[in-house]
Amino acid sequence: xxxxxxxxxxxxxxxxxxxxxxxxxxxVFAGNGExxxxxxxxxxxxxxxxxxxxxxxxxxxxxLRWVQSWSSGIDSLPLELLEERSIVLTDASGxxxxxxxxxxxxxxxxxxxxxxxxxxxxxxxxxESPKTLAEMNGGTVAIVGAGEIGREVARLSRAFxxxxxxxxxxxxxxxxxxxxxxxxxxxxALREADYVVNILPLTEETRHKFDAGRFAxxxxxxxxxxxxxxxxxxxxxxxxxxxxxVIAGAGLDVFKQEPLPxxxxxxxxxxxxxxxxxxxxxxxxxxxxxxxxxxxxxNIYLSGEIGNLRNLVDYKKxx
Numbered sequence: 001x002x003x004x005x006x007x008x009x010x011x012x013x014x015x016x017x018x019x020x021x022x023x024x025x026x027x028v029f030a031g032n033g034e035x036x037x038x039x040x041x042x043x044x045x046x047x048x049x050x051x052x053x054x055x056x057x058x059x060x061x062x063x064l065r066w067v068q069s070w071s072s073g074i075d076s077l078p079l080e081l082l083e084e085r086s087i088v089l090t091d092a093s094g095x096x097x098x099x100x101x102x103x104x105x106x107x108x109x110x111x112x113x114x115x116x117x118x119x120x121x122x123x124x125x126x127x128e129s130p131k132t133l134a135e136m137n138g139g140t141v142a143i144v145g146a147g148e149i150g151r152e153v154a155r156l157s158r159a160f161x162x163x164x165x166x167x168x169x170x171x172x173x174x175x176x177x178x179x180x181x182x183x184x185x186x187x188x189a190l191r192e193a194d195y196v197v198n199i200l201p202l203t204e205e206t207r208h209k210f211d212a213g214r215f216a217x218x219x220x221x222x223x224x225x226x227x228x229x230x231x232x233x234x235x236x237x238x239x240x241x242x243x244x245x246v247i248a249g250a251g252l253d254v255f256k257q258e259p260l261p262x263x264x265x266x267x268x269x270x271x272x273x274x275x276x277x278x279x280x281x282x283x284x285x286x287x288x289x290x291x292x293x294x295x296x297x298x299n300i301y302l303s304g305e306i307g308n309l310r311n312l313v314d315y316k317k318x319x
Contacts (some may be wrong), residue, residue, distance in 0.1 A: 001204040005039055007048030008070065009282050014240055021295045023302070047303070049296050058085060065310075066301060068294050072096060072149070072280065074313055075202035083315040090297055090311045091319075094148035095289040096280035100253075101152035101237035103279035104197050104227050108250025111223045112136055113194075116249075116273045134194070134248075135222065136160040141178070142167060142193035144186065145200035145228055151176050153197055167187045174198055190217040203318045204220065210234065215241035221248045226281050230255040239265050242272060253279045295302045 003020055006015075007030045019027050028039050028122050030048070040046075040056035047068040057064045058081055066088040067090040069077065074091050082089055089264060111115045112134035121128055141157045143150040154164045154176035166177035167189050171203035174180050181189050186209075196218060202204045210224070218224070225248055226233060235256050246301065249271035258277055266272055280286070297309050 003028065003043045004045045004047070005035065005040065005043040006030065007050050007053075008287070008290065010291060012223055017291055018298075021203075021298050028216050036038060045298075049077060053080070058082070058087075062087075066090070066238065066306075068092075068297060070290060071311075073201055073297075075229065075231075075318065077303060079315055079318060087304055088309065089313040089315075090309050091291060091313055092290060093311045096147045096286055097152040099281065099283050099286055100149045100199075100227050100279040101156055103253055103275065104153050104225050104251070107225050107253075107273050107275075108136055108141075108195050108197075108223065110273050111251055111271070112248045117270060120270065121125050134223075136162055136195070138162070138193055139194035140165065141195040141197060142189040143197045143199065144189070145198065145206075146177065146180075147199065148173060149199050150174075150197070153199070162195075165192060168207070187214070187217055190214060191219075192280060193222055195220065195223050197225045197227065198232060200232045201227040201319045202231050206232045208234045209233070210238070212237040212240065215246050218247050220245060223247065223251065225251040227253045230258065235266075239269070242266075242269050249273075251275075253277055 002025045004025045004027045006018060006027060010029060015029055028035060037052065037056045040052050041059065042063060043057060044063050046053060046057060046064060046065050046071045054152050058078065062085055064087055067082065069089065069091045069176050071094045072091055074089065095246050114130045114133050117130060137160050140163040143153050144163040144167045145153065150166060153172060154166060157164050158176065164177040165243060166174045166180045167183060167186055168180055169183045171180055171182035198210060200209060215237060239249065251273040253275045254277050260266065260274065268273060292311065
């Protein structure tokens with residue numbers, strides 16, 4: 001019998017939805033206990049990813065035909081091997097837009113309104129207020145890599161009467177933004193922004209996109225928020241920019257090395273908010289969206305219209 005392996009934290013209700021949609025498939029949910037390696041080798045469809053997939057499911061004689069990633073970013077997956085094995089890959093773009101955008105806005109507020117420093121002072125009973133505080137109201141936010149998450153960040157930013165610049169590879173239009181710049185105008189956007197929200201995927205083109213030169217282009221009072229990929233930033237340049245006051249502060253959910261080493265200088269900087277790569281975590285709503293995405297794609301897969309799968313990854317573009 002054809003098999004689906006679900007490496008997810010689906011609740012029983014969501015599991016039942018998947019079983020009904022799967023019809024002629026036998027569905028195994030990893031959350032129900034340890035999964036035998038044979039299941040990996042026999043699975044035609046895997047939703048999710050773990051360390052066993054590459055070794056057990058991607059062998060030369062694999063039966064695997066489609067992987068539905070639970071992440072929007074797929075840079076950590078063996079893309080060349082998946083392409084070589086003619087395995088279709090779809091990502092979870094859009095699923096985490098609500099939760100990631102909430103983290104980005106929370107960091108913007110936490111930094112500009114002095115919440116981050118107040119929480120630190122609270123531990124030692126220190127009553128101290130910054131000399132000046134910023135306001136998001138009336139400021140300009142540049143959203144770099146403005147896909148589904150960027151659209152939601154833009155929508156929320158407009159609630160603060162912010163001017164929204166969306167930086168997109170292809171330019172085009174985005175109703176939630178005041179203006180859209182093509183990627184070639186990134187430097188112009190950085191010079192204008194009071195807040196820079198990085199949501200870039202990791203590709204060879206975007207690796208270390210934010211370096212000393214780019215931080216130097218930003219306003220000294222600007223804040224840098226990274227909810228995209230850690231390696232799109234040259235970390236040592238960011239640390240130096242923060243230490244020297246080149247920029248005012250940073251909110252960071254992603255890092256080149258994770259977990260962030262305990263002795264890393266970012267931990268001690270007072271103008272930094274650090275979260276442990278949990279902006280797109282498994283909230284109840286995210287799990288519901290993941291289940292709905294997988295079921296919608298499963299119906300398309302069963303119809304034979306593979307090219308119409310939602311969030312189909314282009315192996316040449318790496319996203």
